[in-house]
Amino acid sequence: MNIDIKKQLDKLLKRVEKPGRYIGGEVNSVMKDPSKMDVNFCFCFPDIYEIGMSYLGLQILYKMLNDQPNVYCQRAFQPQNDMEELMREEGMPLFSLEQKTLLKDMDMVGFTLQYEMSYTTVLNMIDLAGIPIFSKDRGEDIPLVLAGGPCAYDPEPLWEFVDCFLIGDGEKLLPEFTGLYAEMKSKGATREEFLKEAVKLQGVYVPAFYDVKYNEDGTISELCKLYKGAPDKVKRAILPEIESLDFPVEPIIPMVEAVHDRAVVETFRGCTRGCRFCQAGMIYRPVRERTREHVIELALKELENTGHEELSLLSLSTSDHTEFEAMALDLVDCTKSRQVSLSLPSLRIDKFAFNVLQRIQEFRKSGLTYAPEAGTQRLRDVINKGVTENDIYTSVRQALELGWNHIKLYFMIGLPTETYEDLDGIVEIAKNIRDLNYEINGKKGGRFKLTVSVSNFVPKADTPFQWEAQDTAESFRLKHNYLAERLKDKRIIFNYHDNETSSYEAVFARGDRRTSRLLYEAWKLGCKLDGWSEHYRPDLWEQAFINSGIDRDFYTTRKRSFDEIFAWDHIDCLVTKEFLMKEAQKAYEAQITHDCRYGCVGCGINREVKCEKGGIYHA
Amino acid sequence: MPRFVMKFSKEGYTKYVSHLDLLRVFKRAFKVMGLDIKYSQGFNPHPKMGFAQPLSLGYSSIAEYLEFETVKDHDPEEIKELFKGKLPEDVKILDLFSFNDEVRSLAAETVACRYLISMPTELDEASVKDILEGYLSQKSIKAFKRMKKTKTREEVEIRDKIREIRVAKDDGKAVFDCLLDSGSQSNLSPELVISSFLEYSGWDLKRWDIEVERTEILYSNRIQFRHIDKTP
Numbered sequence A: 001m002n003i004d005i006k007k008q009l010d011k012l013l014k015r016v017e018k019p020g021r022y023i024g025g026e027v028n029s030v031m032k033d034p035s036k037m038d039v040n041f042c043f044c045f046p047d048i049y050e051i052g053m054s055y056l057g058l059q060i061l062y063k064m065l066n067d068q069p070n071v072y073c074q075r076a077f078q079p080q081n082d083m084e085e086l087m088r089e090e091g092m093p094l095f096s097l098e099q100k101t102l103l104k105d106m107d108m109v110g111f112t113l114q115y116e117m118s119y120t121t122v123l124n125m126i127d128l129a130g131i132p133i134f135s136k137d138r139g140e141d142i143p144l145v146l147a148g149g150p151c152a153y154d155p156e157p158l159w160e161f162v163d164c165f166l167i168g169d170g171e172k173l174l175p176e177f178t179g180l181y182a183e184m185k186s187k188g189a190t191r192e193e194f195l196k197e198a199v200k201l202q203g204v205y206v207p208a209f210y211d212v213k214y215n216e217d218g219t220i221s222e223l224c225k226l227y228k229g230a231p232d233k234v235k236r237a238i239l240p241e242i243e244s245l246d247f248p249v250e251p252i253i254p255m256v257e258a259v260h261d262r263a264v265v266e267t268f269r270g271c272t273r274g275c276r277f278c279q280a281g282m283i284y285r286p287v288r289e290r291t292r293e294h295v296i297e298l299a300l301k302e303l304e305n306t307g308h309e310e311l312s313l314l315s316l317s318t319s320d321h322t323e324f325e326a327m328a329l330d331l332v333d334c335t336k337s338r339q340v341s342l343s344l345p346s347l348r349i350d351k352f353a354f355n356v357l358q359r360i361q362e363f364r365k366s367g368l369t370y371a372p373e374a375g376t377q378r379l380r381d382v383i384n385k386g387v388t389e390n391d392i393y394t395s396v397r398q399a400l401e402l403g404w405n406h407i408k409l410y411f412m413i414g415l416p417t418e419t420y421e422d423l424d425g426i427v428e429i430a431k432n433i434r435d436l437n438y439e440i441n442g443k444k445g446g447r448f449k450l451t452v453s454v455s456n457f458v459p460k461a462d463t464p465f466q467w468e469a470q471d472t473a474e475s476f477r478l479k480h481n482y483l484a485e486r487l488k489d490k491r492i493i494f495n496y497h498d499n500e501t502s503s504y505e506a507v508f509a510r511g512d513r514r515t516s517r518l519l520y521e522a523w524k525l526g527c528k529l530d531g532w533s534e535h536y537r538p539d540l541w542e543q544a545f546i547n548s549g550i551d552r553d554f555y556t557t558r559k560r561s562f563d564e565i566f567a568w569d570h571i572d573c574l575v576t577k578e579f580l581m582k583e584a585q586k587a588y589e590a591q592i593t594h595d596c597r598y599g600c601v602g603c604g605i606n607r608e609v610k611c612e613k614g615g616i617y618h619a
Numbered sequence B: 001m002p003r004f005v006m007k008f009s010k011e012g013y014t015k016y017v018s019h020l021d022l023l024r025v026f027k028r029a030f031k032v033m034g035l036d037i038k039y040s041q042g043f044n045p046h047p048k049m050g051f052a053q054p055l056s057l058g059y060s061s062i063a064e065y066l067e068f069e070t071v072k073d074h075d076p077e078e079i080k081e082l083f084k085g086k087l088p089e090d091v092k093i094l095d096l097f098s099f100n101d102e103v104r105s106l107a108a109e110t111v112a113c114r115y116l117i118s119m120p121t122e123l124d125e126a127s128v129k130d131i132l133e134g135y136l137s138q139k140s141i142k143a144f145k146r147m148k149k150t151k152t153r154e155e156v157e158i159r160d161k162i163r164e165i166r167v168a169k170d171d172g173k174a175v176f177d178c179l180l181d182s183g184s185q186s187n188l189s190p191e192l193v194i195s196s197f198l199e200y201s202g203w204d205l206k207r208w209d210i211e212v213e214r215t216e217i218l219y220s221n222r223i224q225f226r227h228i229d230k231t232p
């Protein structure tokens, strides 16, 4: 470790808030000697420490990489403004928490892309690390800049800044990738030689090996290869099952309190429901479960090792686990006896869930959450959200009778084919639930509270709605006002999201290579940590649109035709475009597609791996 | 009730772990060790443990004291063993022993703390000693204290709370060994000594050039365990 860096850092840390974010040394963080490693890897989370350390994927990949004896994975986060300012002032580049190694001295730095609004922070961290911002300017002694995660399914907005994207399950791809790197580094391979070899691994996308041509109207005319050896389509790396995977039961325990300070166990990956707006529901297919026994074993081990006072389960639709009820009841028992509270996010509240919820005290406080997403049955059929109003009322009635007094409803607005009738539907559901409470709890209604939250629909790549137009900012505003007026009620709290962020998000969610200019301009102007209201600068983003000449509407409010070539067409999420198209057409006819546990609906993933859960309800 | 005291150090980067964060680290360590820490009664039970004196963020220390109670009695060595691998690297257990004195808490019995304050200087030891002597010979030393409640700065008299300061030069630094009042009766933060000394001496130093380390906590005579230093 460099003595100068340590001395310099010591002076900086005395001048910033919460210096504990930058010091590492947490229990279970890994100490190795970087000079003895074949691969020095820095896991970068493009947000501050407290957010990044709450993310399970970090713990999973950290463990997996560090379990390899010749690889050292360290961590870096975006510093808060006070720290960044001092670092830039004093010429101190971004360093890793564990050994205070400068990122620019590592072999590779890998970013996880969890949300589009973190892209400016990715650029900022690259720059703060003293790494040239553009991939083309990086020489042999500069680390490889990698990125993966759900947003990498449309990697193009970042194509100029990231040398290599790793698409799909990191637990599969990363060890292959670092293994190959170690081997080729020992043979003295150049950067290019390595990347040319790396693209043979399933899931590796090197933007420099491809080129894009455009039509006069701005759409793409051709995606072509610049290097013959690169795959025509980069298939996502995929694990056939996750049951045999190692799980980080000894995670790093932050000393500075993270946003979620709790033990987390991933119960399964993937989802069979097929909501048409949901990207996660497509790109994580098929459903791969851990058995109930395994989940419980992992949970107990983790609690034992960490002393956490809260346990949470992670998956897309928690109660879809084949053994959910039994598993949850077991967990209720063993968490109670240990004075640990259990939280079950993304739970569908049906009869099933009540048996469990009844036994978890915590939910009384936090309230029950329902996500009908749309206000009418017609629109719920369009988006394939298989929940009926009756389901909700029956469940809410039961909840109220059992003494719950806080209900939360989640909706999306701006969905394809939406009309004001659908908005009226939202109001109606809210009022019906309010009245249900009066009916059950009397005229005064007790301490009842109903929260209605609406978010703006953002069309995402690799979903049946990837061809859809997003609402204009003006239309969103009118709809918010419309709802706000009608939901004025002392029992109802109405929340909605900011309009501009959802349009930037939409540009990048389906962005092509040209949008990288917008990103660059925005960062240049000083945008970063855009997901934080105190950092977010809409004025600078407006300026960035002007400077980059990017036509926002082209990316957001333009309806795309089925034969349009998409910027991400060379990234294969393994769900076929034909399936997505068929789903889009069914959406227009308000036809639902059943959960494929009732029988395969042909998404195409089973060409690659076996679907354990396909059709199980029939058998 | 079985009661223990642990003396530990907090060095290296852990000096940037706040008092509250460190308390959580210990709380968690106890859980992971499976030690039967006693919990308070009531609606929101919390573990019966506490530091003798909070340590300011950015100070290192080779003399932190944590007291805690357990349900059953234990051999202190056994507890020490359980702690292995459960604490951050730079938190080291120096001693752990049963605590049998009939007092409410270590915090209530704290009377003074010893600190080493290091300031870079070009001056030789003799000149630094002269300056220190002059500083200490003042009848009154005033310093500004930031009041937590009102958020204003108030002038306070600190001379009578300084028990002793000695100085030596070490590797380009003047190292002031200070014994200052500490605890609920009379308390003096090293920050006020630093600011008033800089003002007196006219040394042009930034606060972040100065290191502070706590080297001992002194307790009242009601505390029987090893008095490392005699209270003057």
Ligand code: SF4
Residues within 6 Å of the ligand: A272, A285, A286, A287, A596, A597, A599, A600, A601, A602, A603, A604, A605, A606, A611, A613, A614, A615
């Ligand atoms: S291939 Fe069939 S069973 Fe498998 S996830 Fe797709 S639709 Fe479901």
